[in-house]
Amino acid sequence: MTGRVHIVGAGLAGLAAALSLVAAGRRVTLYEAGPVAGGRCRSYLDRGLGRRIDNGNHLVLSGNRATFSYLAQVGAADALVGPAAPLFPFVDLADGLRWVVAPSSGRVPWWIFIPGRRVPGSRPSDYLALLALRRAGGQQTVQDALGACGPLYRRLLQPLAIAALNTPTDAGLARLLGTVVAETLMRGGKACLPRVPRVGLSETFVDPALAWLAAHGATLHTGRRVAALRRDEARVTALETSDGPVPLGPDDAVVLAVPAWIATDLLPGLIAPDAFSGILNVHFVTAADPGRTGFFGIVGGTAEWIFVRDGVVSVTISAADRMVDLSADDIAARVWPDVRAVLCLPDPMPPVRVVT
Numbered sequence: 001m002t003g004r005v006h007i008v009g010a011g012l013a014g015l016a017a018a019l020s021l022v023a024a025g026r027r028v029t030l031y032e033a034g035p036v037a038g039g040r041c042r043s044y045l046d047r048g049l050g051r052r053i054d055n056g057n058h059l060v061l062s063g064n065r066a067t068f069s070y071l072a073q074v075g076a077a078d079a080l081v082g083p084a085a086p087l088f089p090f091v092d093l094a095d096g097l098r099w100v101v102a103p104s105s106g107r108v109p110w111w112i113f114i115p116g117r118r119v120p121g122s123r124p125s126d127y128l129a130l131l132a133l134r135r136a137g138g139q140q141t142v143q144d145a146l147g148a149c150g151p152l153y154r155r156l157l158q159p160l161a162i163a164a165l166n167t168p169t170d171a172g173l174a175r176l177l178g179t180v181v182a183e184t185l186m187r188g189g190k191a192c193l194p195r196v197p198r199v200g201l202s203e204t205f206v207d208p209a210l211a212w213l214a215a216h217g218a219t220l221h222t223g224r225r226v227a228a229l230r231r232d233e234a235r236v237t238a239l240e241t242s243d244g245p246v247p248l249g250p251d252d253a254v255v256l257a258v259p260a261w262i263a264t265d266l267l268p269g270l271i272a273p274d275a276f277s278g279i280l281n282v283h284f285v286t287a288a289d290p291g292r293t294g295f296f297g298i299v300g301g302t303a304e305w306i307f308v309r310d311g312v313v314s315v316t317i318s319a320a321d322r323m324v325d326l327s328a329d330d331i332a333a334r335v336w337p338d339v340r341a342v343l344c345l346p347d348p349m350p351p352v353r354v355v356t
């Protein structure tokens with residue numbers, strides 16, 4: 001193939017597609033509706049807070065080979081940082097208990113036999129539940145596969161499932177979580193090193209990719225929405241964009257790297273997911289002790305994960321449909337007591353931004 005590839009959407013999917021295609025020798029043009037690239041994974045200046053913040057916290061595990069090869073390709077492998085060992089600090093707000101899950105580095109999971117490294121109250125045999133995730137098929141949910149009870153479920157597997165799938169455990173598919181577990185926990189602690197951006201999401205995932213693509217001849221048009229695909233029976237003949245039509249040659253190709261609900265608008269008849277959950281991020285401008293990892297998992301609270309970086313404390317609540325209709329003030333007021341308790345911070349509540 002010698003034609004140009006037209007990529008609709010410059011979020012991480014569009015950028016990743018562009019990187020692969022350019023590396024394979026293709027000519028690429030990206031069309032992005034928004035003023036900047038990055039989509040749901042980017043940083044911006046919040047004028048109200050007077051700070052640059054990420055739209056939402058992202059935690060990547062070292063076993064995520066696709067992410068790390070993306071970063072290596074654009075020379076940003078060191079833009080994600082984290083502890084030298086796989087450490088996951090948790091706080092249970094129901095009883096104040098604090099613990100650190102600390103998988104051993106090799107594939108043999110000897111850490112589950114050491115009470116100080118596993119989830120408090122769990123037994124080594126409980127961890128066999130992870131195999132049930134690998135065996136799960138079809139529409140079996142996380143809750144069905146794991147039984148939804150006991151300390152291991154409540155204090156590790158449930159928070160992991162909700163964060164990884166952004167779906168409640170009675171709806172999230174066990175086989176999807178099984179894939180995450182197979183690529184991380186089951187490959188040993190070396191595949192479970194938690195990594196977060198050293199500076200921000202854009203500085204990590206977006207800016208280095210754009211620089212690499214520009215240096216390799218790819219073109220990005222921002223502020224250019226693709227409103228429709230003009231088609232004859234066999235192929236797409238033009239993109240209808242907000243700046244007018246773009247005719248496509250016979251060897252050109254189109255990649256749709258847009259959210260599913262936009263892809264089905266552009267390509268009626270396409271089968272794509274049609275149910276989605278919101279994620280809440282609540283950013284407080286305050287200094288706090290980041291601990292050894294810069295993040296904390298929360299059990300028994302409204303907050304689910306707390307991240308601390310450069311004078312900003314950010315809370316993530318996944319599968320948050322139950323909360324997204326509340327006012328920002330209401331959400332912040334519900335989350336702040338959890339943050340205060342976990343990080344031992346004083347009242348009053350500092351300046352805050354809620355991002356849904």
Ligand SMILES: Cc1cc2nc3c(=O)[nH]c(=O)nc-3n(C[C@H](O)[C@H](O)[C@H](O)COP(=O)(O)OP(=O)(O)OC[C@H]3O[C@@H](n4cnc5c(N)ncnc54)[C@H](O)[C@@H]3O)c2cc1C
Nearest residue numbers: 009010011012013032033034039040041056058059225226
């Ligand atoms: C708060 C939050 C936390 C997250 N945490 C994690 C995490 O910890 N780990 C993890 O792996 N993932 C995480 N994710 C998920 C991750 O951010 C997304 O999976 C990823 O960013 C999606 O990328 P995408 O390119 O598929 O879609 P998007 O980011 O939505 O990109 C699509 C792009 O297409 C553009 N577009 C839409 N319509 C058109 C059109 N008609 N024409 C042109 N352009 C168009 C949009 O403006 C957008 O820039 C999180 C997401 C959020 C929101």
